[in-house]
Amino acid sequence: MNATNLPARRMVAGEALQNLLASRVPSARTTLRPDGELEVRVPATALVATARLLAAAEPLALNYLSCVSGVDWLERGRIEVVYTLHSMPDPAAKVSLRVETDRELSLAGVPSLTSVWPTAGYQEREVFDLFGVKFEGHPDLRRILLGESFVGHPLRKDFLDQRPPHRRVTREDYQP
Amino acid sequence: MTETTEFRPVPSDLGEHELLVNMGPSHPSTHGVLRVVLRVDGEKIVGTEPDVGFLHRCFEKMCEGWTYPQIVPLTDRTDYLSPMTCELAYVTAVEKMAGIEVPERAHWLRVIMAELQRIASHLVWFGSLGNDLGATSPFIYALREREHVMDLFEAVSGARLTYSYMRLGGVRQDLVPGFADKARAFLKLMPGRIREYENLFMKNAIFLARSKGVGKFSAQQAIAYGASGPVLRASGVDFDLRRDEPYAAYARFKFDVPLGSHGDVYDRAVCRFGELRASLDIIGQALDGLPGGDVLVKVPKVLKLPEGDAYSRVESPRGEVGLYIVSDGGTSPYRLKWRAPSFVHLESLALMCDGYMVADVVANIAALDIVLGEVDR
Amino acid sequence: MGVGRRRGRGNKLPRRPKGVRLVEKLDSHSVPEKSPLRKVLPGVFMGPVRQLFNWGRRNSLWYMTFGLACCAIEMMAAAAARWDFDRFGSFFRASPRQADFMFISGTVNEKMASRIKLLYDQMAEPKWILAMGACACTGGPFTGTYNVVPGIDKVIPVDVYLPGCPPRPEALIDALLQLQKLVGQEGLRAVPRAAAERAAERAAERGTTP
Numbered sequence: 001m002n003a004t005n006l007p008a009r010r011m012v013a014g015e016a017l018q019n020l021l022a023s024r025v026p027s028a029r030t031t032l033r034p035d036g037e038l039e040v041r042v043p044a045t046a047l048v049a050t051a052r053l054l055a056a057a058e059p060l061a062l063n064y065l066s067c068v069s070g071v072d073w074l075e076r077g078r079i080e081v082v083y084t085l086h087s088m089p090d091p092a093a094k095v096s097l098r099v100e101t102d103r104e105l106s107l108a109g110v111p112s113l114t115s116v117w118p119t120a121g122y123q124e125r126e127v128f129d130l131f132g133v134k135f136e137g138h139p140d141l142r143r144i145l146l147g148e149s150f151v152g153h154p155l156r157k158d159f160l161d162q163r164p165p166h167r168r169v170t171r172e173d174y175q176p
Numbered sequence: 177m178t179e180t181t182e183f184r185p186v187p188s189d190l191g192e193h194e195l196l197v198n199m200g201p202s203h204p205s206t207h208g209v210l211r212v213v214l215r216v217d218g219e220k221i222v223g224t225e226p227d228v229g230f231l232h233r234c235f236e237k238m239c240e241g242w243t244y245p246q247i248v249p250l251t252d253r254t255d256y257l258s259p260m261t262c263e264l265a266y267v268t269a270v271e272k273m274a275g276i277e278v279p280e281r282a283h284w285l286r287v288i289m290a291e292l293q294r295i296a297s298h299l300v301w302f303g304s305l306g307n308d309l310g311a312t313s314p315f316i317y318a319l320r321e322r323e324h325v326m327d328l329f330e331a332v333s334g335a336r337l338t339y340s341y342m343r344l345g346g347v348r349q350d351l352v353p354g355f356a357d358k359a360r361a362f363l364k365l366m367p368g369r370i371r372e373y374e375n376l377f378m379k380n381a382i383f384l385a386r387s388k389g390v391g392k393f394s395a396q397q398a399i400a401y402g403a404s405g406p407v408l409r410a411s412g413v414d415f416d417l418r419r420d421e422p423y424a425a426y427a428r429f430k431f432d433v434p435l436g437s438h439g440d441v442y443d444r445a446v447c448r449f450g451e452l453r454a455s456l457d458i459i460g461q462a463l464d465g466l467p468g469g470d471v472l473v474k475v476p477k478v479l480k481l482p483e484g485d486a487y488s489r490v491e492s493p494r495g496e497v498g499l500y501i502v503s504d505g506g507t508s509p510y511r512l513k514w515r516a517p518s519f520v521h522l523e524s525l526a527l528m529c530d531g532y533m534v535a536d537v538v539a540n541i542a543a544l545d546i547v548l549g550e551v552d553r
Numbered sequence: 554m555g556v557g558r559r560r561g562r563g564n565k566l567p568r569r570p571k572g573v574r575l576v577e578k579l580d581s582h583s584v585p586e587k588s589p590l591r592k593v594l595p596g597v598f599m600g601p602v603r604q605l606f607n608w609g610r611r612n613s614l615w616y617m618t619f620g621l622a623c624c625a626i627e628m629m630a631a632a633a634a635r636w637d638f639d640r641f642g643s644f645f646r647a648s649p650r651q652a653d654f655m656f657i658s659g660t661v662n663e664k665m666a667s668r669i670k671l672l673y674d675q676m677a678e679p680k681w682i683l684a685m686g687a688c689a690c691t692g693g694p695f696t697g698t699y700n701v702v703p704g705i706d707k708v709i710p711v712d713v714y715l716p717g718c719p720p721r722p723e724a725l726i727d728a729l730l731q732l733q734k735l736v737g738q739e740g741l742r743a744v745p746r747a748a749a750e751r752a753a754e755r756a757a758e759r760g761t762t763p
Binding site (some may be wrong): 004006037066067069071072082084088089090091096117118119121122123126145146147154 | 228229232234236237399400401402413414415420421427485486487489496498500502510511513515519520522523552553
């Protein structure tokens with residue numbers, strides 16, 4: 001791998017992926033950034049197909065899912081889930097796969113990508129825990145970082161901490 | 177003594193069932209507050225389920241309210257065994273998005289600090305590995321060596337654990353007089369000590385029995401489960417962010433990247449020992465060729481990043497630390513996501529433990545080198 | 554009375570302030586000629602029973618490290634070779650049943666608080682709590698967030714507060730010495746034992762459900 005050529009090789013790989021997606025997934029909107037990262041925006045219905053396509057692309061398959069993150073766009077009323085993908089072991093391909101869903105708790109849901117990249121398991125659980133987005137097809141969707149009795153999804157922009165105030169405990173009034 | 181030949185019949189309702197064993201969150205060998213629920217059939221593990229969140233400190237939500245320079249000390253506390261690397265990850269990500277050009281000397285100093293931090297972190301890993309597998313002496317020896325690194329860091333940043341040394345635009349201050357000499361003395365001391373540890377520990381029959389063939393993890397599994405760092409390299413995948421996607425001044429250095437083949441506990445240990453030696457090499461090269469100049473450029477007091485988002489990653493002693501920052505043009509991030517390698521590795525703990533024995537869980541957790549601060553953030 | 558020399562009253566030892574009775578090491582001057590104690594000198598100490606008990610307690614305080622976060626690393630460093638804790642008689646016991654005091658080192662959050670309470674209840678009397686670090690004292694840099702308890706003293710009673718982020722091992726040793734001073738003031742009157750036993754049993758039965 002020639003690391004010094006990485007930006008140029010990223011552009012080449014990005015263009016190839018852009019052409020691939022343009023021909024196979026018409027509903028995908030792609031933007032190639034100057035540093036070679038390809039932004040891919042798809043509707044939820046095309047998410048799994050796009051993911052499988054990217055994971056099997058030739059010559060640089062995007063087989064490594066680095067990061068799954070949720071972003072709460074309060075004004076637009078949408079929550080965006082961003083999957084950052086790289087190719088491994090040659091990192092010349094980099095894609096950020098984005099899907100949006102409604103912010104409303106009962107409607108927030110996207111298909112899970114654990115069938116394509118198993119590492120999405122914990123990270124999607126974290127997005128569910130902190131944003132409330134349900135992932136259809138996830139093998140074990142429940143809270144991961146917060147306790148089971150926690151109410152609310154704290155990384156939402158309109159979350160309010162409604163715990164009662166804590167009071168100091170002394171030896172005299174400690175109740176085991 | 178009369179011999180009795182009467183045998184009691186086996187009760188018809190005697191059966192076998194799995195046992196649920198709870199490990200943690202208060203456990204001497206779980207590297208923090210990790211809870212692992214094990215389903216065991218006798219001594220064999222049938223199911224492993226980590227339960228995390230006992231140290232969730234709302235780091236990402238806090239970042240949305242703090243300004244970009246204020247977040248630097250907060251990043252120290254995510255992976256508290258390698259805070260320099262966390263700071264480096266954060267400042268690299270923000271500087272890339274903001275277009276801040278850092279002076280060359282600062283890049284070299286960042287490399288020196290990051291590699292010293294890698295040595296310190298791997299020493300703690302080695303000590304904990306020994307401690308978890310029953311040998312307490314490596315712990316004391318390793319922490320003794322680590323104190324040299326702590327002295328160097330304290331000389332240059334003022335703190336022993338949470339340095340806030342890397343700043344947006346460079347590093348906080350230049351090397352103090354005597355730093356280079358002390359660092360070189362440390363570089364002369366370490367190879368002998370590493371050899372001593374390897375002779376005492378890596379060739380120990382008990383350690384070999386407890387680590388070879390334990391927690392096997394193939395290369396395909398490693399890539400599919402998002403492994404990075406020594407865990408990935410121990411499985412045979414030749415990938416190191418410092419060499420393949422360089423940041424700071426790493427492109428100027430030549431260093432070995434140790435590779436394993438089986439992906440078991442032993443290979444991960446061998447990879448980390450190799451990284452110790454490689455880090456000493458890099459620090460030697462950096463001290464020899466350190467360029468002159470400033471170490472900090474002036475950054476606007478109220479720093480606003482342009483709208484947009486970016487993902488940036490560095491190689492920490494644990495693996496790939498990634499930072500996904502979304503900016504809406506304000507003084508704080510709109511969203512800051514910290515991709516922690518330990519969090520991702522915990523998912524593969526089940527793969528590494530199922531089918532092995534209960535004692536192997538401890539070896540696997542120690543070889544993964546997780547830090548709960550970054551798992552839970 | 555017999556054995557010791559009386560203070561003040563014309564002999565050479567200075568008069569001690571009222572109320573302070575410490576452990577004295579007996580020497581040949583303070584023991585009469587024909588006393589059988591002469592045979593075992595100089596290994597005889599005399600003092601109030603309470604002081605002797607407390608001397609034993611405070612010089613062998615075994616701690617249960619509750620290493621939660623970054624402060625745990627400084628605690629490990631303080632227990633390691635450079636700032637040895639063992640010379641104060643303190644060393645690590647993993648089980649709360651065998652520990653005299655607990656270092657709460659790190660941030661306490663809602664999920665962990667119930668577990669810490671359980672561990673505290675399982676500790677045997679007499680027990681003390683040392684809140685190490687800003688997070689255990691008041692929540693530290695993370696105070697005010699949705700998941701962090703602002704200080705462990707909102708959950709269990711704390712005896713020594715040690716601020717710092719993280720406190721240096723020297724500060725940790727100072728806190729241990731403060732705790733030793735506190736232990737030195739313990740009374741001999743027993744803790745209501747039946748109540749403490751019942752509390753510990755209830756805690757054990759409660760299990761880990763928050």
